[in-house]
Amino acid sequence: xxxxxxxxxxxxxxxxxxxxxxxxxxxxxxxxxxxxxxxxxxxxxxxxxxxxxxxxxxxxxxxxxxxxxxxxxxxxxxxxxxxxxxxxxxxxxxxxxxxxxxxxxxxxxxxxxxxxxxxxxxxxxxxxxxxxxxxxxxxxxxxxxxxxxxxxxxxxxxxxxxxxxxxxxxxxxxxxxxxxxxxxxxxxxxxxxxxxxxxxxxxxxxxxxxxxxxxxxxxxxxxxxxxxxxxxxxxxxxxxxxxxxxxxxxxxxxxxxxxxxxxxxxxxxxxxxxxxxxxxxxxxxxxxxxxxxxxxxxxxxxxxxxxxxxxxxxxxxxxxxxxxxxxxxxxxxxxxxxxxxxxxxxxxxxxxxxxxxxxxxxxxxxxxxxxxxxxxxxxxxxxxxxx
Amino acid sequence: xxxxxxxxxxxxxxxxxxxxxxxxxxxxxxxxxxxxxxxxxxxxxxxxxxxxxxxxxxxxxxxxxxxxxxxxxxxxxxxxxxxxxxxxxxxxxxxxxxxxxxxxxxxxxxxxxxxxxxxxxxxxxxxxxxxxxxxxxxxxxxxxxxxxxxxxxxxxxxxxxxxxxxxxxxxxxxxxxxxxxxxxxxxxxxxxxxxxxxxxxxxxxxxxxxxxxxxxxxxxxxxxxxxxxxxxxxxxxxxxxxxxxxxxxxxxxxxxxxxxxxxxxxxxxxxxxxxxxxxxxxxxxxxxxxxxxxxxxxxxxxxxxxxxxxxxxxxxxxxxxxxxxxxxxxxxxxxxxxxxxxxxxxxxxxxxxxxxxxxxxxxxxxxxxxxxxxxxxxxxxxxxxxxxxxxxxxxxxxxxxxxxxxxxxxxxxxxxxxxxxxxxxxxxxxxxxxxxxxxxxxxxxxxxxxxxxxxxxxxxxxxxxxxxxxxxxxxxxxxxxxxxxxxxxxxxxxxxxxxxxxxxxxxxxxxxxxxxxxxxxxxxxxxxxxxxxxxx
Numbered sequence: 001x002x003x004x005x006x007x008x009x010x011x012x013x014x015x016x017x018x019x020x021x022x023x024x025x026x027x028x029x030x031x032x033x034x035x036x037x038x039x040x041x042x043x044x045x046x047x048x049x050x051x052x053x054x055x056x057x058x059x060x061x062x063x064x065x066x067x068x069x070x071x072x073x074x075x076x077x078x079x080x081x082x083x084x085x086x087x088x089x090x091x092x093x094x095x096x097x098x099x100x101x102x103x104x105x106x107x108x109x110x111x112x113x114x115x116x117x118x119x120x121x122x123x124x125x126x127x128x129x130x131x132x133x134x135x136x137x138x139x140x141x142x143x144x145x146x147x148x149x150x151x152x153x154x155x156x157x158x159x160x161x162x163x164x165x166x167x168x169x170x171x172x173x174x175x176x177x178x179x180x181x182x183x184x185x186x187x188x189x190x191x192x193x194x195x196x197x198x199x200x201x202x203x204x205x206x207x208x209x210x211x212x213x214x215x216x217x218x219x220x221x222x223x224x225x226x227x228x229x230x231x232x233x234x235x236x237x238x239x240x241x242x243x244x245x246x247x248x249x250x251x252x253x254x255x256x257x258x259x260x261x262x263x264x265x266x267x268x269x270x271x272x273x274x275x276x277x278x279x280x281x282x283x284x285x286x287x288x289x290x291x292x293x294x295x296x297x298x299x300x301x302x303x304x305x306x307x308x309x310x311x312x313x314x315x316x317x318x319x320x321x322x323x324x325x326x327x328x329x330x331x332x333x334x335x336x337x338x339x340x341x342x343x344x345x346x347x348x349x350x351x352x353x354x355x356x357x358x359x360x361x362x363x364x365x366x367x368x369x370x371x372x373x374x375x376x377x378x379x380x381x382x383x384x385x386x387x
Numbered sequence: 388x389x390x391x392x393x394x395x396x397x398x399x400x401x402x403x404x405x406x407x408x409x410x411x412x413x414x415x416x417x418x419x420x421x422x423x424x425x426x427x428x429x430x431x432x433x434x435x436x437x438x439x440x441x442x443x444x445x446x447x448x449x450x451x452x453x454x455x456x457x458x459x460x461x462x463x464x465x466x467x468x469x470x471x472x473x474x475x476x477x478x479x480x481x482x483x484x485x486x487x488x489x490x491x492x493x494x495x496x497x498x499x500x501x502x503x504x505x506x507x508x509x510x511x512x513x514x515x516x517x518x519x520x521x522x523x524x525x526x527x528x529x530x531x532x533x534x535x536x537x538x539x540x541x542x543x544x545x546x547x548x549x550x551x552x553x554x555x556x557x558x559x560x561x562x563x564x565x566x567x568x569x570x571x572x573x574x575x576x577x578x579x580x581x582x583x584x585x586x587x588x589x590x591x592x593x594x595x596x597x598x599x600x601x602x603x604x605x606x607x608x609x610x611x612x613x614x615x616x617x618x619x620x621x622x623x624x625x626x627x628x629x630x631x632x633x634x635x636x637x638x639x640x641x642x643x644x645x646x647x648x649x650x651x652x653x654x655x656x657x658x659x660x661x662x663x664x665x666x667x668x669x670x671x672x673x674x675x676x677x678x679x680x681x682x683x684x685x686x687x688x689x690x691x692x693x694x695x696x697x698x699x700x701x702x703x704x705x706x707x708x709x710x711x712x713x714x715x716x717x718x719x720x721x722x723x724x725x726x727x728x729x730x731x732x733x734x735x736x737x738x739x740x741x742x743x744x745x746x747x748x749x750x751x752x753x754x755x756x757x758x759x760x761x762x763x764x765x766x767x768x769x770x771x772x773x774x775x776x777x778x779x780x781x782x783x784x785x786x787x788x789x790x791x792x793x794x795x796x797x798x799x800x801x802x803x804x805x806x807x808x809x810x811x812x813x814x815x816x817x818x819x820x821x822x823x824x825x826x827x828x829x830x831x832x833x834x835x836x837x838x839x840x841x842x843x844x845x846x847x848x849x850x851x852x853x854x855x856x857x858x859x860x861x862x863x864x865x866x867x868x869x870x871x872x873x874x875x876x877x878x879x880x881x882x883x884x885x886x887x888x889x890x891x892x893x894x895x896x897x898x899x900x901x902x903x904x905x906x907x908x909x910x911x912x913x914x915x916x917x918x919x920x921x922x923x
Contacts, residue, residue: 081481088466267693
């Protein structure tokens with residue numbers, strides 16, 4: 001096949017780096033609100049019917065939303081196999097915790113209201129709360145670790161080897177900076193969930209969602225700002241040194257990498273990327289204002305902008321790094337050495353160009369069909385609520 | 388067997404994959420059955436068909452949630468536990484998984500919400516379209532997953548790149564139209580349809596035995612029996628197709644399934660039953676059917692099917708050839724562009740056997756230093772343990788034929804005996820419910836265990852594919868999955884049984900009113916017939 005020569009290997013790698021960002025942002029924007037909404041559910045819903053209202057706002061869409069996560073995994077596998085191989089085995093126990101949450105969620109949604117009884121339902125409510133809040137926190141912790149570099153190296157055969165015993169590997173994930181990153185991510189998704197509930201509910205549930213969402217927005221902005229300061233003064237960055245090619249074979253060992261004083265030095269080279277963190281903070285503040293003022297559609301949009309800013313700021317700051325190694329910088333994965341082959345990237349791009357617009361179109365249509373507030377019956381019973 | 392990281396990882400993968408596949412076949416089949424029922428509803432406007440759609444749809448929903456939930460593990464487990472595998476073949480294997488998400492799973496998951504929540508929000512035809520989209524997307528999902536799995540059995544359209552130490556795709560269409568993948572796809576999807584048919588007939592039979600929901604149950608049996616009969620034929624025929632493709636792609640798997648130690652003169656006999664003995668290299672008390680193996684395996688009277696011993700001898704040659712490739716690889720990796728051309732040529736001549744050199748890594752770090760005994764040992768390792776394959780295969784096939792018989796019987800009663808069934812047949816149908824699951828799990832066992840010692844046949848040994856994890860980590864997640872999945876299974880079965888006992892609960896009044904009118908009409912017609920025909 002010669003067709004793939006139409007797009008250079010270097011360009012394809014950048015496109016797939018962008019698409020990786022699109023997938024992560026797509027996941028955070030969609031699954032993010034239902035994780036956030038479930039993290040808020042026990043607080044905004046004080047009666048069974050109120051909780052069911054909160055659950056039913058995401059009831060028909062969480063399945064589609066969760067596919068962003070699965071597609072994220074599949075796309076990393078297809079486009080960035082070394083990243084898939086190193087990160088998921090490196091974050092092994094943390095990944096298991098995330099998987100456990102994502103497995104419980106579908107079951108909890110489907111099963112919760114299929115039986116009466118206080119114990120049955122409150123247990124599933126707890127499951128929904130934890131499986132919403134815990135991944136939101138853990139995703140941030142993972143990003144915090146990636147920013148600092150992960151302790152691994154590659155052998156000549158490109159086997160991945162991790163330094164340290166399994167417990168240091170697991171507990172080591174929870175360093176203070178990574179926990180702060182976890183707080184950013186949790187607060188951000190709770191804010192997003194609050195903005196979603198504000199749009200889809202009314203009355204007491206909506207009022208509580210506004211109050212909690214507004215607090216979360218402030219926490220997100222503050223924690224994100226703090227993390228930025230920390231990165232400026234306390235977190236070292238990485239850069240590629242020596243000669244290298246951007247369209248060579250995907251082998252990290254062909255590169256030389258060294259640690260730098262701070263990631264943020266790249267803002268000197270490309271100041272325009274400051275737009276991203278600016279959007280992150282501004283969006284969160286506008287979400288706060290919108291929730292206080294009781295605006296609905298525009299508030300959700302502001303919350304989305306904030307998430308877009310925060311996630312893209314991480315990617316833009318690290319470029320071209322994807323997963324640096326803290327103990328053996330020479331094993332670090334970058335855009336230039338951790339992708340699939342030229343042909344695979346091209347094939348996957350063609351498939352994505354065909355199907356991504358379709359996905360966006362039918363997802364938009366489904367949301368349009370479901371447009372409107374979720375309400376119980378007039379007499380206060382659950383009425384039309386399915387979940 | 389000593390339990391190291393490889394065995395634990397395999398155990399975890401086998402457990403989570405087989406658990407996932409408890410839910411997949413029913414999703415595949417029931418989605419189509421439900422779509423057919425709703426189509427009848429939209430065409431005839433009879434409320435009983437809408438009630439059927441919703442009732443089976445509810446059971447579909449409970450099952451679907453578990454399928455989605457357990458599928459998540461599968462998508463990430465390659466990276467978690469099979470890190471070197473992911474690196475080594477991700478360039479090819481990852482693509483179908485990602486395309487599955489883009490093309491199929493997204494559609495399925497987005498529309499399944501509307502299937503449940505959209506009854507009042509969509510027109511009749513609109514809702515029917517949504518149902519069909521769910522069914523079609525489910526089946527497309529299976530297609531892409533089996534393209535990925537088919538590549539593990541028959542790795543076409545790819546070659547090894549010494550610079551990146553991995554397999555890379557050379558032809559996407561070869562991966563896509565891999566004959567093994569195509570045969571497997573139709574076989575697997577048909578198995579899913581049979582599962583749904585047996586399930587629907589079994590549950591309906593249980594209602595008929597109790598004289599409950601008779602209208603719903605009879606119609607459901609009619610749909611399921613027609614659908615199931617076609618699928619049962621297809622699953623056996625396409626299973627045969629899988630066997631035929633294995634004859635030229637996975638000779639060792641085929642020989643192991645047959646317990647065929649020595650090469651037999653063509654056309655080889657089929658061993659109906661016997662006791663395979665790995666040590667003595669023969670199958671005791673074997674009952675043979677002459678010619679049959681040669682006919683189904685090669686579709687000819689003259690082509691010889693090689694036996695296990697002969698295949699081991701071939702494997703030994705390939706191990707030796709792989710060592711040459713490995714030696715050239717090390718030079719290539721060190722010298723890169725400056726490699727002497729004769730080394731490049733030597734590598735290219737032997738690179739197809741590189742995987743066989745990796746079999747030696749179990750015994751020696753550098754395959755070039757392997758002793759003759761170790762080479763023989765590695766060649767011997769290419770034989771999977773025969774007796775489990777031998778038996779799993781025979782159980783699967785026997786069940787496959789029993790589905791044809793059962794489906795044919797119910798189809799005949801539904802078509803020519805006014806949908807009336809004797810009680811023994813209804814009891815049998817209830818007891819048959821677990822059978823398709825057993826057959827499907829046996830089938831996967833044969834496919835995956837039969838490929839051992841490889842994860843990718845002839846390319847990458849299983850022992851080399853794992854992540855560098857500690858035993859503690861894998862033991863913890865394995866225990867976690869066992870506990871977690873057991874709890875979920877109990878809850879899921881409890882709900883499934885609860886909703887089956889409860890029976891249809893939606894649109895009850897409307898359906899009952901229609902049933903009463905319908906019965907009156909039928910009674911009227913019988914009276915009319917009686918009047919038209921003068922009494923003798």
